[in-house]
Amino acid sequence: MRDAVLSMLLDNLGNFVSGEDISRQLGITRAAVWKYIRLLQSEGYLIESSTKKGYCLRQVPDILDEVLLTRGLNTSILGRNVEIHSSIGSTNARAKELALSGAREGTVVIADEQVQGRGRLGRSWVSPPGKGIWMSVILRPRLSSQQVPRITIMTAVAVANALKRSAQIDVGIKWPNDVVCGGKKLCGILTEVHAEPEVIHYAVVGIGLNVNLSFEDLPEDIRDIATSLRIEKGKEFNRADIIKSILQEMEKGYLQGLRDDGFAGLLKEYERRSVILGKRIRVIGVDGQFSGYAQGFGLDGSLMLRLDDGRVERILAGDVSLRGENGYV
Amino acid sequence: MRDAVLSMLLDNLGNFVSGEDISRQLGITRAAVWKYIRLLQSEGYLIESSTKKGYCLRQVPDILDEVLLTRGLNTSILGRNVEIHSSIGSTNARAKELALSGAREGTVVIADEQVQGRGRLGRSWVSPPGKGIWMSVILRPRLSSQQVPRITIMTAVAVANALKRSAQIDVGIKWPNDVVCGGKKLCGILTEVHAEPEVIHYAVVGIGLNVNLSFEDLPEDIRDIATSLRIEKGKEFNRADIIKSILQEMEKGYLQGLRDDGFAGLLKEYERRSVILGKRIRVIGVDGQFSGYAQGFGLDGSLMLRLDDGRVERILAGDVSLRGENGYV
Incomplete structure (x- = not known):
């Protein structure tokens, strides 16, 4: 019911909806409506209330909320099933568990914080709470094990396109798996697969994207080599918007770019973004x-x-x- | 202690050892010696006993016994750790569990019977009790995911060499993963890996080899396309001998053939055995x-x-x- 109340407010973002309308449409009492408004306010939603006009959602907080994440998400596979954690060891580890137990393709695991975030080859990945996008996507692509690198390439291009669209930023790609900006790492991609030589049983694609981290949020030893959207653009971003954008771009790549007849085109996009080609x-x-x-x-x-x-x-x-x-x- | 008694008998295969010698050497009573002799007899070991001369192991049964499997096994990695099951769903599934929980490379899972034996791409594999070699080996090779097919190729060559040595039979290899004889399938290999694009976390190599199956043991619908060592050679084989031979040949391939500087040579052996090349x-x-x-x-x-x-x-x-x-x- 909380989700339904939130959805009504979102439908009228910036405008007032009367308590009576909400109460009637959802079939709950006015007192119940008030209860949910208070709950949403406590979560960070900026809701103005007026005895005469009702309730008006003024501002959406940057929280990982299933309603915000799936609302307006224009995909048919990716993100149709989302699991959200406030804190988790690693989203890739959880996604692997889910994949093994049969989770459908496109399932997404997202966390506000990772306490054992991992990068390529077992390296650690800093994932402080509330500041970044730490998520993993379960794919079941029709590829052989020799074609695993396609998945990382597809994802890097999708992240680049999504950042262009949702954060108006031009990023580069550093082979094999980093998205970079101004010579520093903005996003890492970690692909893990379970496969027979000729068929991938499942792939888990982890994306670690530094969104609202300040310079001080970065551990000292990586300040020279890492950056965030906030550092680069001087403002904060809404993570849910970026996540949706990434999922949409990934789905495009997943359905077209991974295939034999689409990959050459995808590789051209990858090359166009490459920061090492010709160097x-x-x-x-x-x-x-x-x-x-x-x-x-x-x-x-x-x-x-x-x-x-x-x-x-x-x-x-x-x-x-x-x-x-x-x-x- | 059973294993120690068995080892002493095996050391003197075909010759008598006195009960007193066994008792003294192992530090147990004559009655205990007799208890273990009875146990071994009940398991199928043909042991002759004589009040004067002692005990003589006449014949070793074709059973999966850790003593028989590891005795004389001339490897440093493969088979140094063995898990034996009388019946199991699938040795690959069990080996994957073990690999995930950190089992060391070279760990081998063997079963007398598989009730859910699987082949490539989820196909079923008939694995009746006591008649074949159903085993899986955990490897942690230094390979990228693009190089996964090397593992199957290495194993196919190892099985072919092992069968030549231990069963005096010349087999062919059908790309990508079958060992064949007289136009029929004798052995299937199922490689499964967990990997990042650039590194394999672990590989599980399943080997299903029809050893002592009779024509009647084969399900009717595969009699035209499957065979066994017994069918081809008209006699029964000791599985432990063949297993040891396979592990020894695999280790050779594992240490040399998988490497960049060894694989071209391995591929030549594979081509020499190929039943499709030039056809x-x-x-x-x-x-x-x-x-x-x-x-x-x-x-x-x-x-x-x-x-x-x-x-x-x-x-x-x-x-x-x-x-x-x-x-x-």
């Missing part, structure tokens, strides 16, 4: 260190690196830094 | 049906198929049948 870089790969010129990306998601001796090395995975510079990218 | 085949792939000439295999485990119009299609996964024939291969 001299150093890659610390699984099989050693390589320095060279980032020449392009393979259809399998690999990086084609032209070494100084002219050979082209196909690199499946690794960490990248711009050669000769000390910055993160 | 006209039909592939029912994930992305459709293809007919053509099996031209070779890629370093990523894909099949290069020359289509009738001359194009070469790189096929990541699929089911293969010889074109124009009705047989399984």
Whole structure:
């Protein structure tokens, strides 16, 4: 019923709805309406009340609320099922549990805070409460295990497009899985799959996006290499709006870009956003260190690196830094 | 203590050991020795007893006994930790549980019977009690998710080499994951992984090998396409010997063949055993049906198929049948 009251207020955002209208439409007493208004106010919703005119929702707080997250979400698969946690170890770990027990594709796990947030290769990921988007999406794509990198590439492009649309910010992509801005990391993507060689049973895509973190919110040792939307744009953003935007862009990529006939186009978008393409870089790969010129990306998601001796090395995975510079990218 | 008594008898297989020797060496009473002899006899060990000469192990039964499985096993990683079940749903499912909870690499799960044995892509696999090798091996290879097919290729070659050595039988390999004999399936391999794009967290390799199944043990609907060692060679085999042989060959492949500098050599062995290379085949792939000439295999485990119009299609996964024939291969 709380959700129904909230929905009515949202339908009339900035305008008054009379207590009587709410009471009649939802079939509850005026006293009950008042109870829910108080509840919503305690959660942070700025609601003006007037004995004559009724209630007016003035401002929506930046909280993870299922109504806010799903309202106006224009997807058919992603985010149709959402699990919200105020605090959790890691959204990827929870999403893997759900996937294993048969959760349908598109299920999303979101948390206000992660206490054991993880990045690629088991690295830690700082996810303080209320300041970022820490979420994981369960996918069941028709891909083989060789095509797993497509999922990360698709997600990076989706995040970039979503940030352009919902935060008016132009971001770059650093192969293989980082979304960057001004040479610093804004968002990390962590893809984990369970697969047979020829078919993925499920994939869990974790997205960690620094939204409203201030410079001080960032641990000292990563201030040189990390940033947030707030730091870059000088203002705060509503996380629910950005989440919806990401889910919408991801669904587009999921339905088209992952497929054989769509991936080449997706890779072009990825290349257009790449901050390393055409630059001299150093890659610390699984099989050693390589320095060279980032020449392009393979259809399998690999990086084609032209070494100084002219050979082209196909690199499946690794960490990248711009050669000769000390910055993160 | 049972294991210690059994070990002493095995050390003197075919020869008498006096009850007094056993009693003294193990520090137990003569009555206790007799109790363990009775126990072993009840399990199927053929032990002759003589008041004068003592005990003589005449014949080792074909049972899954940890002593038999690990005795003389010449490996440093694979099979150093073994879990034996008389009946289980599926060894792969159990091995995945163990892998997730941190089981060390090389851990092996073996069962006398699987009641929910599974093959590739969720297909069922018949695993009647006591007649075959139904086992799963936990690996933690340093590979990216694109390299998962290497694991199946490595295992297929290991099984082929092991069967040559321990059962004196020449088998073929049908891409991607079947070991075949006389045009029929003898063994299936099911690889499942949990991975990030650039690193495999763990892999579980399931091996289902028909050892002592008679023609009648095979369900009617697969008699045309499946076979067993017993059917092919007209005699029964000791499963423990074959298991040890497989683990030894797999370890060789695991330590050398999976690596970048070893895989090309491994792929050559795979090609030498291939029953489709150089033949006209039909592939029912994930992305459709293809007919053509099996031209070779890629370093990523894909099949290069020359289509009738001359194009070469790189096929990541699929089911293969010889074109124009009705047989399984």
